[in-house]
Amino acid sequence: MYLNVHSQYSLRYGTMSIETLVDEAIARGVTQMALTDINNSTGIMEFMRQCDKKGLKPIGGIEFRRQKKLLYIGLAQNREGMKELNDFLTEHNLSQTEIPDAAPTFQNAYIIYPFSFAGELKANEFLGIRFDEINKLYGKNLSAIKDKLVALQPVFVLDKVEYRLHEYLRGIDLNTVLTMVTCNDKCTPTDMFMPPGVLEAKYSRYAFILDNTRKLLDSCVMDYPKGRVNLNRQTFSGNKKDDRELLEKLAMKGLVYRYGKNNKQALAKVRHELKVIFELDFCAYFLITHDIIRYSMSQGYYHVGRGSGANSIVAYCLKITDVDPIELNLYFERFLNAQRTSPPDFDIDYSWDEREDVQDYIFKRYGRDHTALLGTMSTFKDRSIIREIGKVMGLPKAEIDGFTDATRAAFNRDNAVFKKITAIYERMANMPNQRSIHAGGVLISEDPITYYTALDLPPKGMPTVQWDMYEAEKIGFDKYDILSQRGIGHIKMAVKLIEENQEKKIDIHQVKKFMKDPVVNAQLRSGNTIGCFYIESPAMRQLIRKLNCDNYLILVAASSIIRPGVASSGMMGEYIKFHHAPDQVNYLHPVMEEQLKETYGVMVYQEDVIKICIHFAGMDGTDADILRRGMSGKYRSKKEFDRLVERFFEEAKKLGRPDNIVAEVWRQVSSFAGYSFSKAHSASFAVESYQSLFLKTYYPREFMVAVLNNYGGFYNRYLYVHELQRSGAIVHLPCVNNSDAIVNIHGVDVYLGFVGIHGLEATLMELIPDEQKANGPYQSLEDFIRRTNIGLEQAITLIRIGALRFTGKSKKALLWEVHLLLGTKVKPTNDTELFQLETKNYNLPVLLNTKLEDAYHEMELLGFPLSMTIFDLLETEYRGELLTNDLINHVGQTVKMVGRYVCEKTVHTKNNQKMWFGTFLDAEGNFFDTVHFPNRTPAYPFRGQGCYLMLGKVVEEFGFASIEVLKFAKLPILTNPVID
Structure with missing residues (x-):
């Protein structure tokens, strides 16, 4: 009923x-x-x-x-x-x-x-x-x-209890x-x-x-097929036989392109893969992905194919990926095999400003009735639930904040109101909260997709299914991941700028040539990788230097061991140690040596963990595949993953493995949960890293301009400007006659763009350069005002940043003049004037600006000073006892250093105490790193941007020197002489 x-x-x-x-x-x-x-x-x-x-x-x-x-x-x-x-x-x-x-x-x-x-x-x-x-x-x-x-x-x-929960849900929904x-x-x-x-x-x-x-x-019967069926588009060409012939033809053509005509090993591998692809009916999946790549390449878009798909030599031959599976000894079965419990997928990255066009092509090529973006389902989680419940109960913000403060947990435990919130929280936790959109998943169906779902229209503006990737898989859909990242934007724009600024065409796909370039590899080994994809963070630069990383294969490993699972388990340290002394490796078990000799007995990749589960613990391929998904975090709950613990120990015991060895191997395996890469994924990242590194090595100015114009990377904007200056560029403040909306470069001269000016209206960022290019340079402040129709507040912003310095007048004189022009009058229009009347000139006293005033303007409007360095702004002239390049000569000594704050990372010790890792620049602009232990550090050691004086002990690990900080204080800067 x-x-x-x-x-x-x-x-x-x-x-x-x-x-x-x-x-x-x-x-x-x-x-x-x-x-x-x-x-x-x-x-x-x-x-x-x-x-x-x-x-x-x-x-x-x-x-x-x-x-x-x-x-x-x-x-x-x-x-x-x-x-x-x-x-x-x-x-x-x-x-x-x-x-x-x-x-x-x-x-x-x-x-x-x-x-x-x-x-x-x-x-x-x-x-x-x-x-x-x-x-x-x-x-x-x-x-x-x-x-x-x-x-x-x-x-x-x-029941009645859930009715009360329903009332709370309605209160949350209605925000009342x-x-x-x-x-x-x-x-x-x-x-x-x-x-x-x-x-x-x-x-x-x-x-x-x-x-x-x-x-x-x-009379109602839901006559859908039972069980999991393949609901994806079944063919690319309209005929499965034609699909097979086409895929084979494309693969063989690509084989010659990648390996030449006489590579028997590659030919055998291609034929083996094609056989598996045919048997598992994945021809259409490969051909559709190839079609997407073909379209994007025809538009001049650069892509990176990554994920487990990079294990496939057929994908390599089709240009879906740029990772050579033979060179890296990758095995196809990690990507596609009969025992997999889930469908494979390719991850294709594009520049952030090109992805939507690729998605639009997919919708038009395969039809809107058959194409949709993948959805996600966000749930009520942790503190957010407590806040929502507290608001519905009408509690004041301060009380709600107290309930979400982890340091007050003991006090809250006996609080009656908190107990009530907790009871509601336990029923609401992980309930669906709202539908959203997946990062990049696209579905292409054989039948119209509305047989299986209604479609939403999120802000992205493309039809989106109402369920997530887990449900898509269970229903029978394989997704195509069309993703975006800033790193590709860096590479794409850098290549374009090099052609425009130096009249040189760069084939950025000659990655194997880059990998053999001794200059590029020396740059890698030095850790001078700011702006380069995936290898610019402090932790990654440290790891590169500790490994003396100077080739692709080591970088592939580094790209994976930096992940939290390997690092937190202590295996990253083991890898580095044995990398320098491979003859000292003490393998836990002969199987570990047999399967992991390449990585010194350390599990680095998802494949390594799978190998150990199969060969050491005797698990079957299906369980290994479930484990692989668990390691990637691709499950709704941890039930499947936790079930494998018992299975692992049971099967290992049957094989007679010693209990203590089994326990340690499992500790290493379990530490990977949610944090590991496949080897092919790391290899794809390393390819892109080399492309960035090549550009930074030989064309550092154009590369750093591209980084700035694609909204940077790991660091704040000022650090990339600093890198520009170190590369020999003359970096200029924004100028109405020379700047564009974004940063531009002409020879060694780089002009910052209007986009970086805080408070400047977006319309003016485009209008000012467009008007200048259309009708010539601005001749005066009055001419600028007349042609742009700018208002007083916005004109003041440009004057204060120095963007009208072409007039030869000081900022103070210009501010006086702009108030005379706009301060008491209606904003002038840019209509054509019959007669152009000259403005009266007044005799003003000499109004000069100091560099210190300018620096304060720049800090306010750009976020960093350009006219002076932050060190020049310090009240003290003291720059520390030594600089970065001399650190390695003072290991074990207690020294004083002065550094400009770059970034920090907070971590928790095993005792749940906070400790920090810091990164700084010395007075010469070189990086050094610090460690701040809980018992030697204030509760909140960092006080934002600026310079710090620190007393600490110089320590060294694998040739990399850093400071263990004992005392730490921010240094004051000179007072702003004028308050505007």
């Missing part, structure tokens, strides 16, 4: 999960029911799986609402009916129009209106009457509607306190499953209503 059931996917309304709904229905003797979540079909496929698993007949539907008002409920008679309902909701979501009061005519779906509906009913339409509305039938002639009445018993909550949630804002307390026979008893005087309801439900 339940044709209006809601799950948690009725966001911030329903309280039960799909699994709970099904279990509760079965417990009450229900044999069939309809899931009708509010304005979405997120849970329909999951609902059908659960029902099939537990013997309940599922019926799909959607409850259509406008704001709070229930309009009607749609029930699918079959698969086609579900598509009709999804199409209807999709149309309104994508066009962003309101759902109408009356439903359209559906061919394969029923519509149930609330009993208050006064319109004429169509053949497929019914009136739903609640049990508490039965009295409205008393004494009425029902002949006209007798066949149209059905029992409407909504289900939103499990609990007492302000009205009856119209929430369901009724009886909107739940009833004990067996109770609902039938409610309608006993009108048994025909129950008959109508049963007949309606009986």
Whole structure:
């Protein structure tokens, strides 16, 4: 009798999960029911799986609402009916129009209106009457509607306790306190499953209503295929035989391009992979990915193919990736094999400003009916739940802050209000909160995608499915990951700037040549990698120097061992130690030597962990694949991962492995959870790192300008300007006659762009250079004002940053002049003037600016000084006892150093105490690193940007010197002589 059931996917309304709904229905003797979540079909496929698993007949539907008002409920008679309902909701979501009061005519779906509906009913339409509305039938002639009445018993909550949870959810949704949630804002307390026979008893005087309801439900059949099926586009060319022939042709052509005509090893590997691809029916997947790459390359876009897909030599030959699987001894089975429990996918990165065009091509090439972006489902989590509950309870902000403060945990434990919040929190934790969009997943389906979901239109503006990657996989969809990153933007723009500024064309894809270049490798070994993709962070630069990393293969390993799993387990230190002394490796077990000799017995990659689980612990490939997914964090819960602990120990014991060795191997394995890379993924990162490094080595000025114009990387903007200056560039402040919106470069002269000026309006950033290029340089302040129609406040900003210095007048004189021009007058228009009248000139006293004033202006408007260095601004002339380059000669000594703050990283010790790692520049502009231990450091040691004086001990590890700080204080700077 339940044709209006809601799950948690009725966001911030329903309280039960799909699994709970099904279990509760079965417990009450229900044999069939309809899931009708509010304005979405997120849970329909999951609902059908659960029902099939537990013997309940599922019926799909959607409850259509406008704001709070229930309009009607749609029930699918079959698969086609579900598509009709999804199409209807999709149309309104994508066009962003309101759902109408009356439903359209559906061919394969029923519509149930609330009993208050006064319109004429169509053949497929019914009136739903609640049990508490039965009295409205008393004494009425029902002949006209007798066949149209059905029992409407909504289900939103499990019991009275969950009804209270429902009220809190409604308060969160409406952003109001609990007492302000009205009856119209929430369901009724009886909107739940009833004990067996109770609902039938409610309608006993009108048994025909129950008959109508049963007949309606009986006529609905969700005729979808059972189990996981492949719902992706089945062919690329329209014919599977043609697909096979085309893929083979493209692979063989690419084989010659990558390896020449006589490489027997590569040929054998390509043929082996093609056989597996054919057998597993993945031709279309490879061809569609190749088609996307072909399009993007035709547009001049640069891409990076990474992830496990880079294990495939066929992908390498198709130019999907640039990683040579033979060179790195990668094995294809990590990407695609018959034992995998999940579909493979390629990760394709584009520049941040090119990805949307690639996505647009996919939609147009494969059709909007068959293409959609992948969604995500965010959940209520941790402190955010406590804050939301506290607001609904009407608690003051200070009290809520106290409940989320980890340091007050002991005090809060006995607080009655906190106990109440905790009880609600425990029920709400991990419930779906809102639908969003996946970072880059795209689905391409064989059948129209609305058979399986309605579509949303997030701010990105492209149709998006209503479920996430986990559900997509279970339903039968493989995603295409079309991602973006800043690093590719750096490379793309740098190549363009080199061609424009130096008239040199760079083939950035000659990566193997870069890898053999001794100058590039020397740059890598020095750790001078600021701006370079994935290798610019302090931790990565330290690791590179400790490893004396000067080649691609070591960099591939470094790209993976920097990950938290390897680092926190202590294995990173072991790797570095044995890298310098490979003859001292003491392998835990012969299997470790056999499988991990390349990495000195250390598990560095996902593949290493899989190898150990199979060869050391005797686990099968399926469990190894589940473990791989666990290591990547690609599971909804840790149940699968935790189950493998017991399995690991059991199987290892059968093989006679010593208990203590098994325990240590498992410790190393488990430390990888959520933090490991596949070797191919690290290799892809290392390829991009080499491309960045080549550009930085030979064309540092253009490269750093590209980094700045693509919004930097790991560090603040000033550090990249500092790197520009170190490369020999003459960096100029923004200028209305020389600057563009973004940073530009001409020879060695670099002009900062208007984009970096705080408070400058976006329209002016483009208008000022466009007007200058169209009609020539600005001649004076008055000419600039007339041509740009700028207002007083914005003109003052440009004067203070020095952007009108071409006039030859001081800032103070210009400020006087701009107030005369704009201060008491209506802003001049840029209409054509019949006569141009000269402005009167006044004799002013000499108004000069000091460098110190200018530096303060720059710190305010750019975020850093350019006219002076931060060291020149210090009150003291003291620069420390020694500089970075001399640190290594004072190991073990206590020294004083002065450094400009670059960045910090906070970590927690095993005792949950805070410690810090800092990075600084000395007075010569060279980096040095610091360690701040808890017992020697104030509670909040860093005080933001500026210079610090530190007393510390020089320590050394693998030739890399740093400072263990004992005392630490920020140094004062000169006072601003003028307050504007």
